[in-house]
Amino acid sequence: MKKALSGFVLLILMILLGVEKASADNEGLEMYRLYNPNSGEHFYTANWNEKEMLSRVGWRYEGSGWVAPLQGQDVYRMYNPNAGDHHYTLNANERDFLIKSGWRYEGVAWKSSGQYPLYRLYNPNARAGSHHYTLSEAEKVHLTHVGWRYEGISWYAIGLGAPTSHQSSSNSGNIANPEMYPNCEAARRAGVTPIYRGQPGYSSKLDRDGDGVACE
Secondary structure, X not given: OHHHHHHHHHHHXXXXXXHHHHOOOOOEEEEEEEEOOOOOOEEEEOOHHHHHHHHHOOOEEEEEEXXXXXXXXXXXXXXXXXXXXXXXXXXXXXXXXXXXXXXXXXXXXXXXXXXXXXXXXXXXXOOOOOEEEEOOHHHHHHHHHOOOEEEEEEEEEOEEEEEOOOOOOOOOOOOOOHHHOOOHHHHHHOOOOOEEOOOOOOOOOOOOOOOOEEOO
C-alpha cells in the first residue's frame, strides 16, 4: 500500500513539474503537438512529461503548435475510449453532450485568448483523428480542398508555435512543410503568403529580414 501511494505521489509530482516547465516563462504555455501514425490522431498537451511519455511509445513529436495564455476561457479535453481519440472544445454544451454519449472528461487542457485563431476542421471519413486544429490558413485551405469540413475557430492563442521540420500532417497526407516551397515565388503561386513563423511552410531562408514573416 505504501509503495502504491509513493508511486502515485511521484506521478503527481512529475505531472506538476511538466506543467511548470511548460510555463517557465510566466507568460504562456508552449503547447506540444504529437502525431500518432497508427491512428492519424494529433494530440496536444502543455505537459512536458506527457509529451516525453508519448514520444517513447511511438508518437511523433511535431514541435510546439502554439502558445496558450495562462488566463482566459477554458478549453476542455475529452477522450473517446472506443475510438481512442481526443477532442478539445471551448463549448461547455458540447462537452456535456459528449460526456452523455460516452466520452470521458479529462479536465481543462489549456486556456483561450489572444490574437491568433486556431481553426477546427473535421474529417467525416476518419474514425480517430477526425478533428484537426491549426493556426495555418494554408493548411486549413488545403484540408477543405481534400474533403475536410471547416467548423470555424476553435480557440485563440497568444503566440505562434515552432513546428519541427518534419511536421507530419492529418489523415489526408502531408501538409505543407519547409521543403515544399524552394522560394517565395513558389509560395506565392501556391497562394499561402505571407507565411508566419510557426506555420507549415515557414523557413528562415524565406524570411530574409528575420522578422518572423516569410515572403511578405
